[in-house]
Amino acid sequence: MYELEVFDTFDAAHRVVGYPGKCDRLHGHTWKVAVHVAGTELDSIGMLVDFKKLKEILKGITEEFDHTFLNEHEAFKGKNPTAENIARYIYQVYAEKLRAENPSVRLSDIRVWESPGSSVTYRED
């Protein structure tokens, strides 16, 4: 089994509505997102899947968020753009795009860092 990792970052603002403290106020983070994909079969040149392809898919998603106010994004209508909700949304979009591009590898998980010391990992088993 091989597991590959790619990551990207984006800058975006959010509010955690109802948070009992300063995170209820408008503030921003440089969010980091790591993608882990797994599989067993290598292609004829020895790759599970090209890192370049994995990064392209991720960039397509992080571009939606970069320099935006996340609470206004369609995905977070009626819910807070917490690291948990962001990780789940990215997982669902990434999994669908990866299935279309390369059905022989599977998405293991998505990890989202809100700050260097705080992250959430989302997976579906």
Ligand SMILES: Nc1nc2c(c(=O)[nH]1)N=C([C@H](O)[C@H](O)COP(=O)(O)OP(=O)(O)OP(=O)(O)O)CN2
């Ligand atoms: N489980 C979660 N907890 C918190 C989330 C979250 O998305 N999921 N989000 C926040 C806030 O967005 C907040 O901005 C982050 O707070 P914190 O980690 O405390 O970051 P600080 O930079 O303020 O850290 P200090 O060490 O207090 O300076 C909160 N929790």
Ligand SMILES: [Zn+2]
């Ligand atoms: Zn925050």
